Amino acid sequence: MNRLIVISNRVSVPNAAGAAGAQGGLAVALNSALREHRGIWFGWSGQETEEFTGHLNMQRIDDVTTATIDLEPQDIEEYYNGYANRTLWPLFHYRIDLTEYDRNFGEGYERVNARFADAVLPLIEPDDLVWVHDYHLLPLGSLLRGKGVKNRMGLFLHTPWPPTRLLASLPFHERLVSSMLEYDVIGFQTEEWLGSFLHYVEKEMGLAINEDGSIDCNGRRIVAQAFPIGIDYDEFVEGARSDEAREAHDHLKASVRGRKMLIGVDRLDYSKGLGERFESFSRFLTDNPDQAARVVLLQIAPPSRGDVASYQQIREDLERKTGHINGAHADVAFVPIRYVNRGYPRRQLAGFYRAADIGLVTPLRDGMNLVAKEYVAAQDPDDPGVLILSQFTGAALQLTDALLVNPHSIEHVGETIKRALEMPLAERRRRHEKLLASVRDEDIVHWRNQFVAALFGRDGDGAGDRLARDEAA
């Protein structure tokens, strides 16, 4: 069997019960993919070193071999806090108002990508499949090609891909996208982001797109395709049935004392639309004063990227907003918003989701959004809650039986909360059944099989089999 070499910015392998804390969707997804593959996960340890040595720290945890490197403070500042999280992240989430263009960031980004390439090179054997993840490492494939790596290499982007007109604001955007064309497979979360990428390739680079969506460039054929990521459905459902989940459910239910509950679970990030969400809830309370004492919004939002100013800002804004809304609508016996800045073990989270009558998932822009899928998977099919989902998430293209909303419209979201609270049981069941089928069938295993098959040069299932290498390799 060909080994899989997974490369991502951070490597984090939670224990089998699932790590507590602010784990991103990527870590959750990769860990379950790697557990079944004989592979290596390479990336940054998250640790700082005074001077970069390229020393590999190898470990074996729960059937996954990890290889990590430490980075210098300047690397972390320019590559991670800089180009990745102050340039590409906001730009890819359509926030050019927050996008910073700093020459040092770009240089740091290229330097760290070159360091990744040097460090991982000795680990790559001729038959390995190389799978690179996310916006931190877009040029890595081309740097590895420059060092003679002939393996099949794929890139999966977990974020949105921005429209061409926005991307064109990035200095040296052509150089960045050209470097991506050294991969054999480029995967996106949805057809929408894929469409934006192909538009760029066609209009800005003058390359022709074949009918099947592939791109011919320098005598090679590149597959560009949408592979919507899913959750580890079996693991999540098993966790949702655990004693830990039940206890978390019962404890939370008891604490709301018969009130209806809405839940939001997000990393504290400006792309998640938390401010707009709180305002929508406030609008609902103002428009439905009889409901004020009967509902509560639980927002769980562990802080992330605290070294970046825009994240400090969003944190302050939300604290102010929560105080303001609670001040306006609270009574001696209740507060309408419970705002919690910490992570929870996944099983407890599953119990919280199940206890909530409404899942409120309203990002302004999100590559996929796994919380929406987890909420659906955690529900009691006989008495399921209602998912309210932003139309600007990748998940909205699959979860069409959710109540889809425009998160910018405070009125629309406020009215939709009312509609969800009043939804008859039969409609809740009907919608949930369809949502659940999508979440179950398009799960993480499906995603991985589809991507790995494309990486092998096949287009079907059975990616785990030993398959002949594609002629183009």
Ligand code: ADP
């Ligand atoms: P992103 O990758 O942008 O953070 P996703 O919704 O795709 O967004 O994935 C978030 C993942 O992180 C989900 O699996 C979710 O359960 C997990 N998560 C988010 N907040 C918490 C929290 N407070 N405690 C534990 N897990 C969390």
